[in-house]
Amino acid sequence: MRVINIGPDPSLAYRPNLETDKTKEKEDYRNFKSGSLIDRVFNTYKLMHTNQTLDFVKKKHSVWAGCNHDHKRMMDAIMSLDQLVDESDPDVDFPNSFHAFQTAEGIRQAHPDKDWFQLVGLIHDVGKTMALWDEPQWAVVGDTFPVGCKFQNSIVFRDNTFMDNPDEKTTSYNTEYGIYESNCGLDKVLMSWGHDEYLYRVMKFNNCSIPEQGLYMIRFHSFYPWHSHGDYMHLCNDKDLRMLPWVQEFNKFDLYTKSTELPDVDKLKPYYQSLIDKYCPGILKW
Numbered sequence: 001m002r003v004i005n006i007g008p009d010p011s012l013a014y015r016p017n018l019e020t021d022k023t024k025e026k027e028d029y030r031n032f033k034s035g036s037l038i039d040r041v042f043n044t045y046k047l048m049h050t051n052q053t054l055d056f057v058k059k060k061h062s063v064w065a066g067c068n069h070d071h072k073r074m075m076d077a078i079m080s081l082d083q084l085v086d087e088s089d090p091d092v093d094f095p096n097s098f099h100a101f102q103t104a105e106g107i108r109q110a111h112p113d114k115d116w117f118q119l120v121g122l123i124h125d126v127g128k129t130m131a132l133w134d135e136p137q138w139a140v141v142g143d144t145f146p147v148g149c150k151f152q153n154s155i156v157f158r159d160n161t162f163m164d165n166p167d168e169k170t171t172s173y174n175t176e177y178g179i180y181e182s183n184c185g186l187d188k189v190l191m192s193w194g195h196d197e198y199l200y201r202v203m204k205f206n207n208c209s210i211p212e213q214g215l216y217m218i219r220f221h222s223f224y225p226w227h228s229h230g231d232y233m234h235l236c237n238d239k240d241l242r243m244l245p246w247v248q249e250f251n252k253f254d255l256y257t258k259s260t261e262l263p264d265v266d267k268l269k270p271y272y273q274s275l276i277d278k279y280c281p282g283i284l285k286w
Helices: 038-051 054-064 074-083 096-110 115-123 126-133 195-205 212-220 238-256 265-279
Strands: 071-073 283-285
Touching: 054 195, 071 074, 074 096, 074 115, 074 126, 074 265, 096 115, 096 238, 096 265, 115 212, 115 238, 115 265, 126 195, 195 212, 195 283, 212 238
Parallel strands: none
Antiparallel strands: 071 283
16 A cells, blocks of 8 residues: 655644534534524525425436546545535535535544544535536535435424425325335435435445445435434334444534634645545546
8 A cells, every 4th residue: 555655744734622612602503593694594495495306306316326427536526615615504604625624634533543434524525516517506415304205394494495395295205104114224215315415326336445334424414304303213224223323423523613713724635635545546437
């Protein structure tokens, strides 16, 4: 294996302290009731909840799962997020590339022995590059939820954003199980289309060697109704339940490392490039 000499520990460039950083209390994150960004956030979710139907999701799988849109290296994909501000996020209003390094560094502080976990923190939102290829943000960002069965109450803005979704009026989709069977497993459940599923597909398509726990984090980190509210457990199998604590552990860093204190990306890139070279090297198909 090629060893990259990265010089002084680049983590010195940015090390968020999750225990002592009091600039924002935990209860202040994911505020979907008020704040300077709330109108933008609500409008994004309204479009999402109106248009994300079972048929729409199936069409997006056929468009994106073949990974035939581009060829690029992972670091280039990460840095392309300089061009993207997530319109569904009530917590930050800066480019998504900074959030990638914030998350990764938070994980590295807490889990220095799990380099694959750190890499997942870095790349978890890279699927948002779909928005740079003209996919509307409501089909890219935000919390995810199953389609083809009842929309649960824990979904963000559940009460006032689904009234124009055709599936809301389809009887066969409005039961607890809908088109699914009891404990069928999340692998058989179609989620609202977004960056989670897309990046998971890219990882599988390119035979990246990230462990299964990391792939679950990538695929379901935006599935808040499941990992944070305990909904949709009736669709989970034993494997999903084993993986749930890993997704929950990831969520702490995805959420609570968001800060206006931005990392020095240039100092951190050499270390994370070494992880990319280990787990998802070379030019990838997207």
